[in-house]
Amino acid sequence: MASVVVIGTQWGDEGKGKIVDLLTGHADCIVRFQGGNNAGHTLVVAGKKYVFHIIPSGILYEDKRCMIGNGVIIDPGVLLEEMEELRGHGLPVTPARLLISENAHLIMPYHRMLDQAREAALSSGKKIGTTGRGIGPCYMDKVGRVGIKAGDLLDFSQFLDKLQANVEEKNFFLTKQYNAAPACFDEIKAQFEAHAERLMPFIGNVSVELDQARKAGKNILFEGAQGTQLDIDHGTYPFVTSSNTVAGNACIGSGFGPAHIDEVIGILKAYTTRVGSGPFPSELPEGDAIGDELQRKGGEFGATTGRRRRCGWLDMVVANDAVRLNGLTGLAITKLDVLSGQPTLKIGLSYTVEGRRFDQMPSNIRQAALAQPVYEEMPGWSKELSKVRDFSELPQQAKDYIRRIEDLAGVPPMIVSVGPDRAETLLLRNPFAK
Numbered sequence: 001m002a003s004v005v006v007i008g009t010q011w012g013d014e015g016k017g018k019i020v021d022l023l024t025g026h027a028d029c030i031v032r033f034q035g036g037n038n039a040g041h042t043l044v045v046a047g048k049k050y051v052f053h054i055i056p057s058g059i060l061y062e063d064k065r066c067m068i069g070n071g072v073i074i075d076p077g078v079l080l081e082e083m084e085e086l087r088g089h090g091l092p093v094t095p096a097r098l099l100i101s102e103n104a105h106l107i108m109p110y111h112r113m114l115d116q117a118r119e120a121a122l123s124s125g126k127k128i129g130t131t132g133r134g135i136g137p138c139y140m141d142k143v144g145r146v147g148i149k150a151g152d153l154l155d156f157s158q159f160l161d162k163l164q165a166n167v168e169e170k171n172f173f174l175t176k177q178y179n180a181a182p183a184c185f186d187e188i189k190a191q192f193e194a195h196a197e198r199l200m201p202f203i204g205n206v207s208v209e210l211d212q213a214r215k216a217g218k219n220i221l222f223e224g225a226q227g228t229q230l231d232i233d234h235g236t237y238p239f240v241t242s243s244n245t246v247a248g249n250a251c252i253g254s255g256f257g258p259a260h261i262d263e264v265i266g267i268l269k270a271y272t273t274r275v276g277s278g279p280f281p282s283e284l285p286e287g288d289a290i291g292d293e294l295q296r297k298g299g300e301f302g303a304t305t306g307r308r309r310r311c312g313w314l315d316m317v318v319a320n321d322a323v324r325l326n327g328l329t330g331l332a333i334t335k336l337d338v339l340s341g342q343p344t345l346k347i348g349l350s351y352t353v354e355g356r357r358f359d360q361m362p363s364n365i366r367q368a369a370l371a372q373p374v375y376e377e378m379p380g381w382s383k384e385l386s387k388v389r390d391f392s393e394l395p396q397q398a399k400d401y402i403r404r405i406e407d408l409a410g411v412p413p414m415i416v417s418v419g420p421d422r423a424e425t426l427l428l429r430n431p432f433a434k
């Protein structure tokens with residue numbers, strides 16, 4: 001048995017969904033522990049594409065237990081839509097397959113309204129480029145101790161008391177501060193009455209069930225969302241999301257003890273992308289031939305908002321921040337196939353900022369925005385990699401690129417991904433095989 005955490009090492013969209021789906025084959029329970037439907041995790045199985053925003057990526061296996069931990073924030077309408085979509089694929093989501101923590105907070109309509117109103121009010125250099133899904137305002141209410149939890153749906157009069165107070169307060173900000181339309185108590189009440197009826201059978205205690213699963217010798221897989229540089233504490237603040245995306249939150253966000261974690265796998269895209277605003281030292285700006293080629297070949301459009309993802313070279317400062325902050329025991333290197341055809345590859349080793357060397361992302365956002373990577377170059381390869389199924393079949397230059405990443409990170413690769421499909425993967429070491 002083992003407990004394995006999968007997290008993003010960069011700015012999200014590293015291919016977490018694909019790797020979680022792959023590892024789910026060896027797991028019993030799959031747990032989301034933070035973030036909300038700002039996440040967009042794409043899985044391709046036998047040529048068929050699925051995108052999940054809130055349900056754990058393990059859901060495609062019928063005999064697995066998926067869980068949404070207390071650290072996740074849930075937009076019930078989006079969750080129910082996702083369930084309907086799965087039903088359409090012949091995979092009905094039943095309470096036997098999905099458990100929702102009673103302590104997970106709910107994203108309410110006024111959170112989305114506030115998120116969008118606040119972004120609209122910011123001047124262009126200050127915009128975060130949020131997904132507009134209400135993430136920041138919902139976590140603000142959680143920390144501000146006025147949030148509404150999934151468990152409140154089981155006690156509807158308590159839910160209505162909290163709703164009343166929140167609608168009053170939020171409408172003050174919406175109308176007075178942002179000149180926006182107010183939220184309607186009666187509408188939300190009716191919507192959530194219907195949501196409560198449908199979601200009630202799924203709500204329970206994730207921490208207790210995880211403890212039972214661990215004691216019964218089950219394999220547990222924790223699925224991170226976003227990426228290390230989007231972490232609220234450790235990322236490029238304020239251009240971050242509103243949760244802790246690092247591995248430590250797998251424990252807090254699900255109610256699982258830290259001593260029980262066996263492995264932490266960092267998903268590292270073979271180049272870098274970022275969607276939304278904020279510093280990105282190794283960026284190849286729009287119009288750059290190589291950046292545009294990575295964007296095109298990698299299909300780099302946001303799975304949640306459809307926005308074009310900014311692209312750039314692999315940045316080992318970012319990777320090594322993730323090694324340290326997450327205590328990585330293995331790497332899953334994804335999208336190696338996208339680099340085929342590049343004559344020369346660059347790897348960022350450190351930054352120069354105002355004449356000073358940085359080996360970590362500067363915490364000062366003005367300095368982070370000025371960071372200039374110091375690169376080394378490696379020869380690329382031309383062979384297309386999507387048919388490769390064994391490390392030995394990779395071109396020598398691709399092997400060298402992976403070995404160089406291992407040297408610089410001090411963490412071995414566990415998985416190499418050469419295409420979006422579950423089958424397009426080289427599993428070098430199975431974290432569940434002890």
Ligand code: GDP
Nearest residue numbers: 013014015016017040041042335417418419420
């Ligand atoms: P996540 O948010 O980390 O789960 O990543 P996304 O699903 O948002 O974005 C990753 C995209 O890359 C998805 O469209 C995946 O289907 C795709 N993908 C994942 N791994 C690979 C790979 O090795 N090669 C290629 N070409 N695409 C991949």
Ligand code: IMO
Nearest residue numbers: 012013038039040129130131225226241275276
């Ligand atoms: P997955 O799980 C990439 C980014 C947004 C924005 C910032 C804050 O698919 O990797 P938010 O709506 O969270 O308040 O937006 O964070 N962001 C992501 N970028 N992948 C994600 O998730 C993201 N979730 C949020 O673009 O810059």
Ligand code: MG
Nearest residue numbers: 013040041303
């Ligand atoms: Mg994504």
